[in-house]
C-alpha cells in the first residue's frame with residue numbers, strides 16, 4: 001500500500017525536508033516537504049538520487065576481503081576478527097601510533113557516527129588521527145577556539161534579516177550553504193534584494209551566486225586576507241568601530257589596531273587586483289548599512305592564509321557592530337547543544353600546539369592535517385604509520401596529491417575501510433565493512449543545526465529496514481571497539497543519547513524530548529537566531545580575543561609572502577607555472593561519493609577546465625579542446641570550457657571527480673573525469689592551521705596533442 005515518509009535529506013548541510021512516497025520497498029517519488037518549517041518544500045536534484053544509492057547494485061551489502069582474485073564476501077564475524085587481529089598486531093609490534101584513522105565528510109551527516117566515532121577513535125590511543133576537516137573547514141574551527149573559546153562557536157550569517165551580505169570565496173547557490181545551513185538559499189538571497197538589501201561577491205570566478213549578486217569583484221586567488229585587512233584598516237581610520245553590546249567583552253582592540261595599520265587599501269589593491277577606492281567604499285557601505293555581514297567560505301578557507309581569513313572575517317563583523325546582532329554574524333542555540341555538552345570554560349586555553357612527526361604541522365582537536373598523511377606512512381622511524389582505518393572517506397580523491405597517497409597506502413601492513421563502496425581508496429583495503437546508508441538509517445543532525453541560520457529541530461526514523469548483511473556505522477564501531485580493546489558497549493542507542501541531550505538542552509525545560517520529535521515528523525521551528533554570544537562564550541575571562549598572538553605572528557608570514565623587496569608582490573610566484581588553479585562545486589554532485597547515480601551524471605560533461613577567453617586565445621585553445629593541465633605533482637587531460645566567468649590567469653576544475661578504473665563507481669569512470677587532487681599539492685598548506693591550500697595551485701595549461 002502506498003505510504004508517505006518524512007525525513008531530512010542528509011547528503012549536504014542544507015537539511016532539506018523530504019516527502020517520500022513509497023510502496024513496500026519501492027520509492028514512488030521524492031519531493032520537498034512543504035510543511036518542513038526550515039526548508040519550506042525546497043530540495044535539489046541530489047535528494048531524488050537517494051533512491052539510486054538505496055538500490056545501487058554496486059553498493060556493498062556484506063563485508064568483503066581482498067584476495068588474489070579480487071574482493072570476496074565474508075561473514076561479519078570473520079571480518080571483525082581479521083580487523084581486530086591485524087590492528088592489535090600492528091599496535092603490539094610498532095605501538096599505538098602506528099595505527100592511523102581517517103574520517104570522511106559523510107560522518108558529519110550521520111547521526112550514529114556523530115555520537116560514536118570519537119569514542120572509537122579515542123579507544124585506539126593513537127595520535128595519528130586525520131579527517132576531511134583539514135581539507136575543508138579547519139580555519140573556521142580554529143578561529144572559533146582562538147576568538148570565542150570553543151571550536152564549535154561558529155558565527156553564521158543571519159541572511160534572513162541582513163541588509164548587506166558580502167560573500168568571499170563562497171558559492172551558496174551551488175553549495176546550498178556551507179558552514180551556513182540555509183535550505184532554499186536562492187529564495188533567501190532573492191529576499192535580501194527584494195527588501196532593498198545588497199549582495200556583493202568577491203571571487204576569482206564569476207560564480208552562479210556572483211551572477212545573481214548586485215556586484216561581483218574579481219580577486220586574485222589567495223589574497224583575500226589582504227582585502228579583509230584593508231577593510232578593517234578603513235573601519236579604524238574612518239572611525240567606524242562600533243562594538244555595541246560586546247564592548248566590555250573585547251580583548252586586544254588597541255593591539256589589533258597597531259598591528260594592522262600598515263595594510264591600507266592602496267597596498268592591498270596591487271595584490272588583490274581590487275582598486276583601493278572599491279575596497280574603501282565596500283567597507284564604508286557595510287559600516288553604513290542597517291545590518292551587514294561578511295561570510296567567507298572555501299576560496300577563503302582552503303588556501304595559504306585560510307586561518308587568517310577566517311579570523312579577519314570575524315574581526316570585521318565584530319568591529320562593524322554586526323556580531324551577535326540581527327542581520328549580522330550570529331550564533332545558534334541548537335536543541336542538541338554540542339558546545340554546552342562539551343564546555344571549554346575553565347580549561348586551559350591553547351598555548352603550545354603539538355606538531356606532526358615528519359613535517360611539524362600543527363595538531364588541532366586531536367588531529368593532524370591530512371596533507372601530511374602520506375609523509376607519515378612513507379617516513380621510517382618511531383611512530384611510522386603501518387595500518388589505516390578509514391570511516392566513510394575517500395582521501396585518494398579528496399585530499400591533495402591523491403596519487404602520492406594512493407601509492408603510500410599500498411605499502412601499509414593493513415587497511416580497513418568502513419564504506420558503502422569499493423572506491424578509489426577502499427579498493428586498496430584488506431577488508432571493507434559496509435554500513436547501512438541513506439534511507440536505511442535514522443537521521444538527526446547534530447553538526448549542522450549548530451550552523452543553521454534558524455533554530456529548528458527534527459528527527460527522522462529509517463524508512464527501510466537495513467539490508468540483512470548490513471550493520472549501522474555505530475554498530476560496526478562499537479563491535480570493533482569490543483574486539484580490539486575488549487570494551488563492551490553499554491547498550492545505549494543513538495536515540496537514547498539524543499533524548500538525554502534534548503532534555504538537558506536549552507529547550508528541555510519547555511518539554512522538548514525524543515517523543516516530541518517523533519510526534520512532529522516535519523520538524524519543529526525553534527525561532528530565529530537571537531543574540532546569545534555572551535551567554536555562550538567559552539573563554540575563561542568572558543572576553544572575545546581580537547588579537548590572539550597566533551594570528552599576529554602569522555601576519556609576518558603574510559608580509560614575507562606579499563611584501564618582500566624582491567618579490568613581485570604576488571602570493572603566486574609563477575616559477576614556471578603561469579596559471580593558478582581553483583576548485584568549484586557542481587550542483588549535481590556531492591564530494592566523491594555520488595557519482596554512481598545515473599540521474600546525477602547524465603547530460604553535459606561537468607568535469608571541464610574553465611579558462612578565460614584571452615588566456616584560451618593566447619594558447620590557441622578552442623571550446624571543447626582537450627587540454628593538459630600540469631602542476632608540480634601531476635598532470636591531467638580535460639575538456640576546456642572557455643568563459644568570461646574566469647579571471648585572466650586563473651583556471652578552474654570541479655572537485656570530487658576522477659573515478660579510477662577498477663572501482664565500483666562505474667558510472668563516472670569516464671576518461672574525461674579527472675581528479676583536481678591529482679594536481680593539488682600536499683606541500684601547500686596554511687601554516688597556521690595546517691589546512692590544505694587547495695586554491696591557488698600553480699599550473700601549466702597547454703593544448704593537448706590529441
Ligand code: SF4
Pocket residue numbers: 009010011012013014015016042043044045046047176183
Ligand atoms: S540541498 Fe542538500 S540537503 Fe537539500 S536536497 Fe540537496 S543535497 Fe539534500
